[in-house]
Amino acid sequence: MIRPVIPLLTAALLFAIGTYGVLRRRNAVLVLMSVELMLNAVNLILVTGDTVRQQLTGQVFTLFVIVIAAAEVGVGLALILRLFRLRANINVDEVPLD
Amino acid sequence: MTVSDVLLTAVGLVAVGAALAVVMTEHLVRAGLWLVVTLGAIAVEFLLLRAEFAAWVQVLIYVGAVVVLLLFAVMLTRAPIGPSPDLDRPLGPALLVGAGTGLGLSTLFVWVFADRQVAVPETGSAQRLGEAIFADWVLPFEVLSVLLLAALIGAIVLSRREGAS
Structure with a gap:
């Protein structure tokens, strides 16, 4: 037997830490890492949901989320490099908004 | 426990x-x-x-x-x-x-x-997941492959140097 509340609590804490990181960090790479933490928390919830409901849909969606995360990191890295080339600095709170 | x-x-x-x-x-x-x-x-x-x-x-x-x-x-x-x-x-x-x-x-x-x-x-072995994906989730799977291609092209375009042809 498995208690689903344990992985779910882990996921809740990971998501909270990810949110904290996104708001707290100013280096764009660290913001991206925090986003990865949040995505992983969601994956953990999806897999745990499968355990509760005894089916596979959540795992299929976990795979989809992992693929989307890979695409997101690729584009994010390109954006960060572009920003660094333009401004020599990747702090998100110093990006001009106009 | x-x-x-x-x-x-x-x-x-x-x-x-x-x-x-x-x-x-x-x-x-x-x-x-x-x-x-x-x-x-x-x-x-x-x-x-x-x-x-x-x-x-x-x-x-x-x-x-x-x-x-x-x-x-x-x-x-x-x-x-x-x-x-x-x-x-x-x-x-x-x-x-x-x-x-x-x-x-x-x-x-x-x-x-x-x-x-x-x-x-x-x-959740690869076999069971594969069956689930290709029985129920074929369309999202194909859309994801297009998304990956778009992200790849986007990353290349973004990281090209200015003025390079």
């Missing part, structure tokens, strides 16, 4: 501790390495929840590719070796929103699942 529960708790604590290190460390490179620990711990949780294929994909794509990309980003943006004191923004709003999210979600999960126990599920 069964053996699975004890292992899930231990691995969960490792994941949360390493995640805290990711958002609190002052060394850019160490944040990436702590991220490896978190993602590895989550892969172990997947294995304990019998999501075998998802666990190996997690190790291959996340630990193998995403973290390497992030470390590339750290290197290419000329990150200093040693601590960088200017990585953080003000504490207040982040702590408020983070703690609120954590408390809210934790309360919800404890409230709904409290002491519920479920049977150990059948292993």
Whole structure:
């Protein structure tokens, strides 16, 4: 037997830490890492949901989320490099908004 | 508490501790390495929840590719070796929103699942997942491949040098 509340609590804490990181960090790479933490928390919830409901849909969606995360990191890295080339600095709170 | 529960708790604590290190460390490179620990711990949780294929994909794509990309980003943006004191923004709003999210979600999960126990599920092997994807989720799967292609082209266009033909 498995208690689903344990992985779910882990996921809740990971998501909270990810949110904290996104708001707290100013280096764009660290913001991206925090986003990865949040995505992983969601994956953990999806897999745990499968355990509760005894089916596979959540795992299929976990795979989809992992693929989307890979695409997101690729584009994010390109954006960060572009920003660094333009401004020599990747702090998100110093990006001009106009 | 069964053996699975004890292992899930231990691995969960490792994941949360390493995640805290990711958002609190002052060394850019160490944040990436702590991220490896978190993602590895989550892969172990997947294995304990019998999501075998998802666990190996997690190790291959996340630990193998995403973290390497992030470390590339750290290197290419000329990150200093040693601590960088200017990585953080003000504490207040982040702590408020983070703690609120954590408390809210934790309360919800404890409230709904409290002491519920479920049977150990059948292993989510590559064969069963493949059958599920190609029976029920073919269209999202194909759309994802187009998305990957678009992201690839977007990344190439974005990282081309200005004025290069």
